[in-house]
Amino acid sequence: MPFPFALPTTSSVLLSDCFSSVTHPSLPLQATTKRSVLKDTLKKHKRLPAQSRSSHLSIVQDALTNYIPYLLALNTASSFRDVGTERVDVDVVKPLEVEWRTPLTAALPGREAPRPKLTGIHNEIAFTFSTLAHVHVLLARSQLGFLHGSPSLSQDQRTTALATAMKHLLEAHSILKYLLSVPSVSASKESPIDVQPSTISALASLALAEATLTVVSKDDPYAAAVADDRDETNRDWMFKAPTIPKVRAHLFARICLAAAEHASQACGLLTGNTAGKVDEDLSKYANDLRRTARAKSIRFLAIDTELSGNTGEGLAWLRGAKKELGLAVELEDGKRKGFRGLKQSWQEKREDRRIEKGGEWGMDAGRLEEARVVEMLEAKWDRENSAVNVQTVPPFEPLLARLPTGREYHTPQAYEPPTLDAYILTQLRAPPDPEDLAFRGDEEDSGGEERFRRGDPPGAFPGAGLDYERSATSSSYY
Template sequence: MPFPFALPTTSSALLSSFVESATHPSLPLAATTKRSVLKDALKKHKRLAPRDRTAHLPTVQDAISNYVPFLIALYAASGLRDVGTERVDVDVRRPLEVEWRSTLSATLPGREPPRPTLIGLHHEVAFTLSTLAYTHSLLARSQLRMLHDATMMSNEQRTGAITAAMKHLLEVHSIHKYLLGLPSISAAKDAPPDIQPSTISALAALALAEATLLVVSKDDPYAAVVSDDRNESNRDWMFKAPSIPKVRAHVYARLCLAAAEHAGQAQGLLGPGKIDADLVKYVTGLRRTARGKAARFLAIDAELTGKTGEGLAWLQGARKEVGLASELKDGQRKGFKGLKQSWQERREDKRVEKGGEWGMDGGKLEEARVVEMLEAKWDKENSTINTQLVPPWEPLLANMPSGREYHSPQPYQPPQLDAQTLALMRAPPDPSESVFRGDEEDSGGDEYGGSTNEPVGAFPGTSHDYGRRGTSNSYY
């Protein structure tokens, strides 16, 4: 958690061939330069090894942030709107035609996602801001990744990492909501699945669900105890039993139910068959995790009031929500289903250690560990001390309370060109200076381990000394 989005790549485009400005003639060429830097950053990010991409995310974020003001200025001026307090005249020579990699489209195994040609500035705005949202989501994921490292983290460090991830996810939600507020994007009929209104709305709901769950995770001591218990370097085995005040346990349950509602909304908007199956599976798992957490907190609330039997019933409902099929006997899993779950957990732990695509189940395995820990502890106490009857869990789940919202997301304010930069755009472009078109070829491989621009056998960085590029398809 969050979902590991793949950043799309794009083709080069000379924006001055599609738009021109009588009042600010340098604006299209300056935008082309910023876009070329973004294109190169996305290509280089795709070629990096998965373990090296996290460190490159700030570079991609800066490239997008530098391009967005120029793109928004062109988009606003082409719609006869002012840029800030200044009037900018932009004439569209012909509709913009660019290619973007559709990374959320459902594709056959072993095939690259499609790279459709998109027509219009509104598609360029949608893909650029969506890529910025994906980057924020990956930055949030990198913050939460530290919680699974082998090193021990203090409560302050844990809270800081979760708070930073929460801010990134709220920014993701705001960006998607901003895109839905643009009429040309919300009404687009020819958009690929990545930037269709239903997909953008689903991703906004997904980000809000993830951010709401992080509010609970920030103050959830049980998940931290399970994580530390799994850590081999943890020697602090004599710790005070975690406790949650009664009122807060009930509040946390309602927050989890609100997150489950947002995840359920996203699940309904992501139509099967058009969107990547991994994303649909993740959203489904996140919804079940949120409902399992809610049942677990209601169990804690019941146990704190001395109703251990009811608490065990709530835990049985939590097991049902997260899909925990194995049963416990003397605190140990039994049967083939228990072996299968243990194998899945070990495989997930190895993914975390190696920096792989962990958390693709939406956090169900982590929540299942917490539920089993509490169930084993309370069942032992109930069998030896309290001896309370465990009621059926079905009526309890049917009468869950309503969700409660926590966040009040602020609207996204895209960066605008300042007055000084706009004033510089009034000068005509220097004919002696050529616009930067980027160092990456459109035909070059944009995947990890793909082809490069260097001729075969050439020393790196000397491609300009050769008569042809290394990506030529000619035999001679």
């Protein structure tokens, strides 16, 4: 399940005060207007309830897509390069200074993420494109959340949702890779941890790992069987058992190992960053995704082995998968026992409640869900082995030592950012009307973030907490 990124917010800035153009004098003014719309959209998105944010993501995506062509035009022209086939002269009047909220930077519990003042257009480009990548990840998350929230979907509906999620994750990966190709961004060493090259590379690896696992989820009947088992209205288990072709089981194992390699690379980049400390939830998620991908690959190897008639060795593979998940809980008659089993069951129920309420679920990267699948297979095979096959279960450590190599499934395409049309560039040659002012946005520069976060006094009108505060010069309540 993709990570639930929090979209950043930004301050207001007049690009027309920082850039001027002799050939296209309306360009800085129009860029300011597009950016102000983006600023308002991000602030409104932050104040929405968690259940309403997924439907607002398309509006944020449109605001980013409309602003990027003007931002790239200013960056290209200020570097004495042509915009498309047209020459655009842009002079830098003063360095661009703007504030961006940094939600991936570690902060004290209960504190808002910092919003440092950043200098240079390269920071503006980095935050704008990384925000667009986060939007695509959140769109993929909403598609996968639709699957988990509605377990009784048809196969066509599941395939469509998974294909859409995969498309968004690959788009996020391409955007982040494009951002690393921007020289001013990749060479920046003083930027916040959110847009450091190592963090951008880690996020790109995470997106690719999640897209790779989505390929397997599309044709994984065992995960669907566990989801159907939790659906009280489902009765398919009475007449149909999940099956999987033997050849594809080994192929899926190698694809999952490739995803684990990408997640491991992301985990190393996030934990080894010396420029600052990344949010702990993101680092933990990357580690859980690596463990989930490895356990899933081992589970497919177990399926491949069991289909060959080696049930004992298949059980050994499953125990190795539980070891990778960090949930080595013994089963007794198909049920967990001990304190660790009770704790795992409590965590799964809490995760189910989060899915029902639409909260920040999936922070374990599917680790608990994979544990359910492994335990379902282990209980089933253990009963069969005890009653029919009676094969010895070997130790799993030698099996884990001979895991196959990973196999890449995707060939990510290069990202092509939106550019200004020739017709729009022609219109920007006209000088702006002296009476026209740049649109600063409807939201306050602070976005009301401090005001909306502070609790109101009892009985006060919502949002009127500031009216009840004492004045700074008063030393009395009266």
